[in-house]
Amino acid sequence: MIEFENVSKFFQGEAAVSDLSLNIKEGQFTVLIGTSGSGKSTTLKMINRLVEHDTGRIRFAGEEIRNFDAKTLRRRMGYAIQSIGLFPHWNVAQNIATVPQLLKWPKARINARIDELLDLLGLEAAQFRDRYPHQLSGGQQQRVGVARALAADPEVLLMDEPFGALDPVTRGALQQEIIRIHQLLGRTIVLVTHDIDEALTLADRIVLMDNGQVIQQGTPLELLTRPATDFARDFFGRSELGVRLLSLRHVADRVRTHERIEGEPISESVTLREALSLFVHRQCRQLPVVNQHGEPCGVLHFSDLIEGENAPAT
C-alpha cells in the first residue's frame, strides 16, 4: 500500500532520514518508534507530502506519490497530530466536516457523517456538535481530532503522537478506541510514538528508528524477543522485558478451559500483564475467567503466566 525505497531527506545538508526502505501493507497497523529526532515525523509527513523527499521513491497504491496532486493525496489520507489540534473558531461539527466540505459532499451526508463519527469516538452528538474546542477536555479534543482525520473515510490514517499530551487513563481509553476502529474499518494506519508500551499495545508491525535509519522492523514479539542490535535491546528495556511480553498475551492464551472456581472473574480478553497485576493485588494463585458474554470459561493459574513467554507467537 505504501512503499519507501531508499528514501532520504535532508535539511540544510543534514540527513533527517537516510536510505529508508519500508513496506506498509494494506490494513496493517504500523507504529514508527524511536528516540526524539530519529526521523519519525519526517517519515510520516513524506507519506502525505507535507515534506517532499529528496531521493529514492515513495509509492502509494503502486503509484509514485509525486504523480499525485498533493491536495488529492492528502484527502485520501487522514492526518491527526498532537500539537496542531482543532480550528479554535470552528465548532466540533465544522472541524469534523473540514475534508467532506472540501470534497463538496451534500449537507445531509456531512451531517450524518458527523453524528456517526462522534458516536464511533464515544461522544454524544447532541451534546458535542456545537461546542468549541476550548469547551472540551484534552481527551475530547483528541477524539474530535481523530474523528476529523477519519471524516472522509480515508484509505490511510496517519497519526503523529496523537495521544501524547493525555493522562494515562484517557490515553488508554483512546488507544482501545483506535484499536476498535482499526478492527472495525480495517484501515491502514501509520502511527508515530516514542512510548514503547503504546507501540506494543497498538502495532501489528513496529518500525524502530534511530538517527534517520530503520534499525529493525517486525512484529512486537519479534522486536522484544529477537532484537537485532544492542540499541534495539536497550530501547525495549532489558529490565521491563518480562512484563512487556506479558502485555502481548491475553488471558485467553493461558486459560485452563476445563476448570471452574468461584470468585470475582477476569475477562479472557484482558492482557496477561493486567492479570499479573490482579494476582499480586488479590494475593491469589488462581482466577476464574469469563468470556465476552460474561459466561465462565475456565481458570487462569498464576504459574501458567511464566510458561513459554520467550517463544514467538504461533
Ligand SMILES: Nc1ncnc2c1ncn2[C@@H]1O[C@H](COP(=O)(O)OP(=O)(O)O)[C@@H](O)[C@H]1O
Ligand atoms: N523543517 C525542518 N527543518 C530543519 N530540520 C528539521 C525539520 N524537520 C525536522 N528536522 C530535523 O530532522 C531530524 C528528524 O526530525 P523528526 O522527523 O521531527 O524526528 P522525530 O519525529 O523522530 O522526533 C531532526 O534532527 C530535526 O531537527
Ligand SMILES: [Mg+2]
Ligand atoms: Mg516527531
